[in-house]
Amino acid sequence: MLKRRTIFRAASQLVAAAILAVVLTASVAEARSIDVEINGEKARLKAYRSRDLDYVSLESLLRFLGASVAIERRTMTLHAELDGYHWQFWANSGMVGKDDDVLVLGDPILELGGELAAPTIEIGALLSRAADRRVEWLPEEQTLIIGGGRFNITGYGIEVRDNGILLEFGLTERLPHELGHSEGNWINLTLHNARLDPEKFRLRRRQGPVREMRAYQFDQSAQISIRMYRPFERYFATLDEDPTRLSLLIQDERAATRAAAEAAEPPETRRADGPIDLVVIDPGHGGDDPGTIGRRSDWAEKHATLSIAEFTLAYFESEDECRALLTRRDDELLSLSERARIANEAGADLFVSIHVNTSPDPNDAGSQTFFWAPAANDDGLAVASRENASDIAYRTVASDSDEALPTDVFGRAAEYQQFSTELAQLIQAELEEELDIPSRGVDQAELDVLAGLDMPAVVVECAFMSNPKEENLLRRESFHRRVAAAIYRGIMEYKRRYDPGG
Numbered sequence: 001m002l003k004r005r006t007i008f009r010a011a012s013q014l015v016a017a018a019i020l021a022v023v024l025t026a027s028v029a030e031a032r033s034i035d036v037e038i039n040g041e042k043a044r045l046k047a048y049r050s051r052d053l054d055y056v057s058l059e060s061l062l063r064f065l066g067a068s069v070a071i072e073r074r075t076m077t078l079h080a081e082l083d084g085y086h087w088q089f090w091a092n093s094g095m096v097g098k099d100d101d102v103l104v105l106g107d108p109i110l111e112l113g114g115e116l117a118a119p120t121i122e123i124g125a126l127l128s129r130a131a132d133r134r135v136e137w138l139p140e141e142q143t144l145i146i147g148g149g150r151f152n153i154t155g156y157g158i159e160v161r162d163n164g165i166l167l168e169f170g171l172t173e174r175l176p177h178e179l180g181h182s183e184g185n186w187i188n189l190t191l192h193n194a195r196l197d198p199e200k201f202r203l204r205r206r207q208g209p210v211r212e213m214r215a216y217q218f219d220q221s222a223q224i225s226i227r228m229y230r231p232f233e234r235y236f237a238t239l240d241e242d243p244t245r246l247s248l249l250i251q252d253e254r255a256a257t258r259a260a261a262e263a264a265e266p267p268e269t270r271r272a273d274g275p276i277d278l279v280v281i282d283p284g285h286g287g288d289d290p291g292t293i294g295r296r297s298d299w300a301e302k303h304a305t306l307s308i309a310e311f312t313l314a315y316f317e318s319e320d321e322c323r324a325l326l327t328r329r330d331d332e333l334l335s336l337s338e339r340a341r342i343a344n345e346a347g348a349d350l351f352v353s354i355h356v357n358t359s360p361d362p363n364d365a366g367s368q369t370f371f372w373a374p375a376a377n378d379d380g381l382a383v384a385s386r387e388n389a390s391d392i393a394y395r396t397v398a399s400d401s402d403e404a405l406p407t408d409v410f411g412r413a414a415e416y417q418q419f420s421t422e423l424a425q426l427i428q429a430e431l432e433e434e435l436d437i438p439s440r441g442v443d444q445a446e447l448d449v450l451a452g453l454d455m456p457a458v459v460v461e462c463a464f465m466s467n468p469k470e471e472n473l474l475r476r477e478s479f480h481r482r483v484a485a486a487i488y489r490g491i492m493e494y495k496r497r498y499d500p501g502g
Contacts, residue, residue: 030050032142034142035141036143037143045060048113050112056120056144057115058116059071059115059116061118062078078090083151092108094109103130105119124137124144151195153194153196155170156170157170158203164250165210165250168247171246174244175191176191177190177246184227187225188226189246190223194221198216201215202277209228211227211229212226213225213227235248275499278325280351280352282309282353283308287331287334289302290302291355294465295465306330308484310326311483313326322491340449340453350455351450351456352427353450353457353459354459354460355462356474357466360466364466365463366439366464367431367437367460368440368442368461369427369431369460370383370443371420371450372420372447373417374444377443379445383443383461384447387459419456420458423490424442427458427460427491430486431490437469462483
């Protein structure tokens with residue numbers, strides 16, 4: 001990604017000088033608005049008139065299309081995830097990045113009204129040829145009409161009811177469909193002339209009587225398969241309008257009653273043995289929070305944790321058994337609640353936070369893995385005090401942060417305590433075997449980074465930065481690789497034990 005952004009930015013800068021004279025004439029623009037319509041849904045977007053051309057607010061248009069948008073204000077660069085592609089737009093440039101491609105507009109994107117604005121005709125033509133959209137600009141009506149799109153199945157929702165479960169699939173158009181079932185309590189929904197992103201329809205956490213959901217894209221159709229925990233009584237689907245959607249009702253009073261009873265079980269009796277498809281790896285600290293600093297160098301914990309996390313990710317990417325996601329990919333400051341939010345929203349099945357230990361005694365050494373529970377000794381109290389303190393400092397200096405840990409966090413952590421303990425034991429066993437440093441075993445502490453997670457979770461303290469020998473190890477990539485290998489093997493052993501398909 002970094003290489004791609006560098007190429008696009010360099011390409012943009014090459015044409016900037018050529019269009020500078022033109023851009024300078026665009027400093028004065030008339031603010032106005034235009035109507036936009038997509039598949040029957042209408043809205044009014046910000047727009048401008050400059051140099052006798054109509055411009056539309058890029059951010060407003062992309063968000064209306066359902067894109068996630070991020071803006072780098074310093075460079076006035078807009079990033080968007082739309083229709084499965086990563087897009088980049090630059091101020092004062094006629095070049096647009098789409099994944100690894102560079103596209104060219106006839107007129108440049110301008111900074112108008114403090115935001116990026118694209119020439120309406122040009123952005124419409126680009127969406128038509130590069131995003132499988134049908135776009136028509138009606139200048140007299142000041143209306144932009146958009147249809148199509150890469151996907152015409154856009155998402156889903158699940159509602160557990162007393163007599164079963166309702167699944168609703170968002171559509172951009174009415175699609176022919178058929179239903180069937182197969183062994184293993186599967187219901188198979190086939191939609192013809194359908195396009196979807198299979199990854200978006202993978203259910204990673206049990207919801208009521210639904211155990212898992214998978215999606216498949218074929219040449220002329222798409223299939224969504226829903227696996228129930230138990231046999232179901234009946235099922236049927238209906239096409240609804242306003243908004244266009246397909247509703248699938250699966251009726252099974254026995255399954256719903258059993259699911260409600262299981263939900264009422266005490267937390268310590270619950271199991272966490274569903275599919276394990278996604279692991280979130282969390283490199284501790286980052287940005288203005290360096291973590292512990294070496295005594296004989298300025299080497300910081302945040303550098304070691306990110307390197308170890310990246311090598312751990314590489315192990316997952318080299319195999320096809322399980323995916324991994326990093327909470328941060330660069331030197332970025334994240335609060336502990338933000339890290340938990342990333343994992344929860346991604347539907348992660350496991351969470352592993354990577355850290356480096358420290359002590360007033362330079363002879364203290366070794367690796368150690370923690371799960372959430374009230375500290376039982378001085379080690380646990382010291383680790384919790386140090387690691388939680390960084391988040392208190394973050395919330396003190398973050399002017400725009402209103403983040404706080406949810407009120408029920410300790411209940412969440414306790415729910416998965418049994419499985420977090422076993423995950424910690426498996427990872428620590430691999431660290432002991434892989435590393436030529438002492439093993440301090442598994443311990444417990446009230447670590448805030450683990451408290452708000454809806455999954456088994458642990459903190460790995462890889463080594464002591466305060467120990468001269470281990471400080472030297474923590475500066476070496478070879479050591480980072482070995483730590484990552486041990487963490488990966490521990491996670492995969494956990495998957496082997498608890499994933500029914502693992």
